[in-house]
Structure formats: C-alpha cells, structure tokens
Amino acid sequence: MNELNQITCIVQRGRADRVIDAALKAGAPGATCFYGRGTGVRQKLGALSKLIAPEKEIILIITKESQTEAVFDAIIKAGKLDRKGQGFAYIHKIERAIGFLEDYP
Numbered sequence: 001m002n003e004l005n006q007i008t009c010i011v012q013r014g015r016a017d018r019v020i021d022a023a024l025k026a027g028a029p030g031a032t033c034f035y036g037r038g039t040g041v042r043q044k045l046g047a048l049s050k051l052i053a054p055e056k057e058i059i060l061i062i063t064k065e066s067q068t069e070a071v072f073d074a075i076i077k078a079g080k081l082d083r084k085g086q087g088f089a090y091i092h093k094i095e096r097a098i099g100f101l102e103d104y105p
Helices: 016-025 041-051 065-079
Strands: 004-012 032-037 055-064 087-094
Touching (some): 065 087
Antiparallel strands (some): 004 087
8 A cells, every 4th residue: 555644634613624625626535524622722821812712623634645745735725724823734654554445355
C-alpha cells in the first residue's frame, strides 16, 4: 500500500463543511467529522474567554503521500487557518491501515 498520512483539522463549529469540500476538491478520498469541546486557551484568557467558543469540529482525512500537501494547503485556505484563532491542522504518518477499497480483492 502507498504511504498514508492522516490530516487532523480542528475548526470552530459550523466551519467544517467548507474545509471538507475544499479537501475533497483537492483530492482527498473522504473525511470524517465529529464534534468536540476545546479547553485550555479559554481558561487562560479570563474575561476575554467569552470571545472563543468552546465548541469545535474535528475533521480527520486520510490521504496518500502524493495527495497530502495539496489537501493540506486546501484546508488551510478554506479554513483560513493562516489567521490566528481560526483553528489548526497537523499531519501524522500512518504506519498501518486497513479498510480502503484498494485493500480488497
């Protein structure tokens, strides 16, 4: 199997659809999205914590090595992740995986 990566992207609730659409257009085979609640930064801001909503959407995207950079760049642009406070994304190498259509005869 080709080298695989997992892109994880965390954005404010309600913004995941835009990120997922951009990822699919950039070549991602699919995405999984679920809800979460952020903690840490809000507690450190004191009174300003009201400006950051704790509700988040977490997006998981598995890509082949050859697709990763294009998909990652697309989600940065769609999610405006190059701006502070819009969310963040990171890439993990995957050692082993099963379940892709190409894995089955």
